[in-house]
Amino acid sequence: xxxxxxxxxxxxxxxxxxxxxxxxxxxxxxxxxxxxxxxxxxxxxxxxxxxxxxxxxxxxxxxxxxxxxxxxxxxxxxxxxxxxxxxxxxxxxxxxxxxxxxxxxxxxxxxxxxxxxxxxxxxxxxxxxxxxxxxxxxxxxxxxxxxxxxxxxxxxxxxxxxxxxxxxxxxxxxxxxxxxxxxxxxxxxxxxxxxxxxxxxxxxxxxxxxxxxxxxxxx
Amino acid sequence: xxxxxxxxxxxxxxxxxxxxxxxxxxxxxxxxxxxxxxxxxxxxxxxxxxxxxxxxxxxxxxxxxxxxxxxxxxxxxxxxxxxxxxxxxxxxxxxxxxxxxxxxxxxxxxxxxxxxxxxxxxxxxxxxxxxxxxxxxxxxxxxxxxxxxxxxxxxxxxxxxxxxxxxxxxxxxxxxxxxxxxxxxxxxxxxxxxxxxxxxxxxxxxxxxxxxxxxxxxxxxxxxxxxxxxxxxxxxxxxxxxxxxxxxxxxxxxxxxxxxxxxxxxxxxxxxxxxx
Numbered sequence: 001x002x003x004x005x006x007x008x009x010x011x012x013x014x015x016x017x018x019x020x021x022x023x024x025x026x027x028x029x030x031x032x033x034x035x036x037x038x039x040x041x042x043x044x045x046x047x048x049x050x051x052x053x054x055x056x057x058x059x060x061x062x063x064x065x066x067x068x069x070x071x072x073x074x075x076x077x078x079x080x081x082x083x084x085x086x087x088x089x090x091x092x093x094x095x096x097x098x099x100x101x102x103x104x105x106x107x108x109x110x111x112x113x114x115x116x117x118x119x120x121x122x123x124x125x126x127x128x129x130x131x132x133x134x135x136x137x138x139x140x141x142x143x144x145x146x147x148x149x150x151x152x153x154x155x156x157x158x159x160x161x162x163x164x165x166x167x168x169x170x171x172x173x174x175x176x177x178x179x180x181x182x183x184x185x186x187x188x189x190x191x192x193x194x195x196x197x198x199x200x201x202x203x204x205x206x207x208x209x210x211x212x213x214x215x216x217x218x219x
Numbered sequence: 220x221x222x223x224x225x226x227x228x229x230x231x232x233x234x235x236x237x238x239x240x241x242x243x244x245x246x247x248x249x250x251x252x253x254x255x256x257x258x259x260x261x262x263x264x265x266x267x268x269x270x271x272x273x274x275x276x277x278x279x280x281x282x283x284x285x286x287x288x289x290x291x292x293x294x295x296x297x298x299x300x301x302x303x304x305x306x307x308x309x310x311x312x313x314x315x316x317x318x319x320x321x322x323x324x325x326x327x328x329x330x331x332x333x334x335x336x337x338x339x340x341x342x343x344x345x346x347x348x349x350x351x352x353x354x355x356x357x358x359x360x361x362x363x364x365x366x367x368x369x370x371x372x373x374x375x376x377x378x379x380x381x382x383x384x385x386x387x388x389x390x391x392x393x394x395x396x397x398x399x400x401x402x403x404x405x406x407x408x409x410x411x412x413x414x415x416x417x418x419x420x421x422x423x424x425x426x427x428x429x430x431x432x433x434x435x436x437x438x439x440x441x442x443x444x445x446x447x448x449x450x451x452x453x454x455x456x457x458x459x460x461x462x463x464x465x466x467x468x469x470x471x472x473x474x475x476x477x478x479x480x481x482x483x484x485x486x487x488x489x490x491x492x493x494x495x
Contacts, residue, residue, distance in 0.1 A: 044229055046229075046230055046233070046241050047241060047244045047245050047248050048245060049245060049248040049249050049252055050248045053248075053252060059468070059472055060468060062471075062475070063425070063467070063468040063469075063471035063472045063475065064464055064467060064468050064471075065428075065429035065430075065432035065467050065471075066429065066432070067429075067432035067433050067435075067443065068432055068443065068460070068463065068464045068467055069464070071443075071460060072460050072461070072464055075456055075460065076456050076457040076460045076461065079266060079268060079456055079457040080262045080263065080266050080268065080457065081262070081265075081266050082262070118229060122230075122231065128229070128230060131229065132229075136229070153334075153335065156337075157336075157337040157338070158337075160337035160338075160339040160340065161339075163339060163343075164339075172340075173337055173339045173340050173343065176340065176343060177343050177347065180343070180347045180348070184351075186348060186351075187344075187348055190340060190343070190344050190348065193340060194332070194335075194336045194340060197335050197336050197337065197340070198331060198332055198335035198336060199335075200335075201331070201334065201335030202331065202335065
């Protein structure tokens with residue numbers, strides 16, 4: 001099928017799919033970011049069990065394949081009488097996995113802060129949480145703009161998991177297999193989705209490097 | 220002074236008051252975590268998921284042999300995929316570092332394309348479109364090739380950053396000794412660049428391994444697919460999927476640990492000629 005034929009037939013479906021992917025990406029990334037910060041605070045706090053819990057959380061969700069996590073959520077959890085709708089399962093998977101990577105980035109961002117600053121903060125009498133909130137997190141965030149940009153793109157790619165459950169409306173990957181099972185969409189159907197994914201990734205990357213140039217701390 | 224991480228820098232040795240507070244919160248945290256664990260165990264037992272029939276077949280050697288076969292296919296797909304991704308990534312990296320403008324543009328577009336498109340889309344492409352062209356790859360290749368393609372752009376960028384990390388002075392020295400550009404690249408620059416990027420190549424192997432989990436789409440008998448057979452044989456969904464998830468997590472954890480170790484080691488021994 002030609003691009004034109006595909007777009008007249010499925011144009012609004014593609015638009016909906018693009019918006020679905022964008023929405024999933026934005027919501028997942030925002031939630032993953034918040035959880036990532038909380039987990040990171042746990043991982044550096046002086047309370048040992050919480051530290052270990054944070055490390056454990058990160059290792060689990062950094063290393064589990066997205067498909068395995070989604071399958072657990074969709075098919076296995078109901079056996080524990082924990083049942084989520086399909087779209088919630090997808091959202092949980094696309095939040096948990098990026099949140100672990102978010103925490104990893106924040107940890108390496110923290111390592112760029114010089115110990116002298118921590119000593120200075122302590123000398124000024126800041127409490128642990130004041131120090132975390134005013135000294136550590138702001139700098140860790142500023143030096144991790146590029147990794148976070150990559151994480152946002154990775155989150156978008158992870159949302160393609162949505163195509164593995166019968167979710168409506170389709171996301172950008174789901175729409176392609178939908179079209180191909182009904183029609184011979186062929187290469188073109190793939191190309192449209194691929195271009196939309198890539199375009200989004202490029203825009204995210206561009207904005208990320210603009211922000212990075214603005215806030216990066218030159219040492 | 221060697222400082223392992225900021226974690227140990229954030230607070231000094233606590234005084235008696237702080238020690239008491241930390242002890243209190245440690246107790247509280249332990250209590251909360253124990254409650255969480257208890258809630259999980261309770262949920263398992265109320266729903267009868269601890270029943271013997273769900274777990275007893277894990278004592279049989281045949282179960283593990285079957286899962287092992289699947290795991291072997293998974294590892295084979297991941298290693299083959301990574302090798303192909305490395306070859307493609309190498310070509311793209313060479314293309315992007317060329318002076319020829321067309322070659323550079325093509326490589327850049329391909330790198331951005333493979334980095335910006337989810338692996339699943341490539342898998343569906345090999346699943347739905349490729350067989351219609353007359354070329355019918357086996358299930359193994361239908362999962363391995365898309366995973367490789369999806370990884371090659373990232374590999375290319377990793378290799379490029381490795382090449383850029385080799386000190387310029389070496390290139391200048393080699394050129395002034397009369398080495399050709401090709402020999403300069405293969406004898407001087409690339410061996411060192413390769414050393415820099417080994418950790419990120421292992422990290423990439425983890426990503427490819429994770430992507431092969433989608434093998435069930437093309438019905439390739441990998442770990443996940445064999446798990447599904449096991450589930451239908453024993454009617455044990457939760458236990459099998461949990462065990463399989465743990466296997467994946469352990470393998471990836473080990474690979475990531477190796478990658479971290481190597482990265483740390485490489486950081487400690489800088490390349491000749493770089494200021495450190």
